[in-house]
Amino acid sequence: MVGSDSTIEFASKLYDSLAVGFSLDEAVARARLHVMEWGQRQRPVRFDWGLYMIYMQACEAVMFPRAQTRAVKSHRTRVQREHDATVTTAHELARGIDGLSFGEIMSELSERRVLILGRFSRRRLPILQALKKKLSELPHGYRPELFDYDKPRSRDLVEAIVGFAALSRFIIADLSEPKSIQSELEAIVRQFDSVPVAPVINDSGKEYATFRSIQRKDQVLKPTLRYRSIPDLLEKLESELIPRTEALVAVARSTA
Secondary structure, X not given: OOOHHHHHHHHHHHHHHHHOOXXXXXXXXXXXXXXXXXXXXXXXXXXXXXXXXXXXXXXXXOOOOOOOXXXXXXXXXXXXXXXXHHHHHHHHHHHHHHOOOHXXXXXXXXXXXXXXXXXXXXXXXXXXXXXXXHHHHOOOOOEEXXXXXXXXXXXXXXXXXXXXXXXXXXXXXXXXXXXXXXXXXXXXXXXXXXXXXXXXXXXXXXXXXXXXXXXXXXXXXXXXXXXXXHHHHHHHHHHHHHHHHHHHHHHHHHOO
């Protein structure tokens, strides 16, 4: 998951490079290096630069060949000099990144990731996707993630989700029409006292029978937030759920 701000940084350099006649490979490389340099100035530090890929069919390496006028040559020279300077800086940054410990990388991930769990059916998925979009737009710098893709080959589904939960700031769990969320929450809450879980459910829904044993845990937000519609959920997300969950995050980290 990449941020909209880093995407703007990437796209601006990509198109600037293509406009002066760089090949697609050169343009992508320049844009990635720019985002690497930009990301190191953000707080917290951003690592989005490694996530950008471009897949397309192109017969020519240079997508927008330009007539070699004096103005174009001058612009290209300036861009090339900027790129050379960025390459030098990027080498220094890469050495610093190589020196990061695994613990530091884990801390960076768990500082911003919000894991969203729920039922990925045709009816329920749009609600979870709306949650993801809203979270990414909030000023907290969250990086929401839906676990709606294939599990790793070497792990079963619950093991894979537990791995993602371990590197999350907190978890939002939609209990509406539950399928596998019972086993997922049981495994997560049992293992991670410091990862808050914020349960939500639609207004007419009923919490599954064994949820009460989960709800008694200190890291689980109480009571479960109920919502009538997607707009109602998104409004309550910002006004109620986030402040209450961040309070649990603060308590968990103060006692860790």
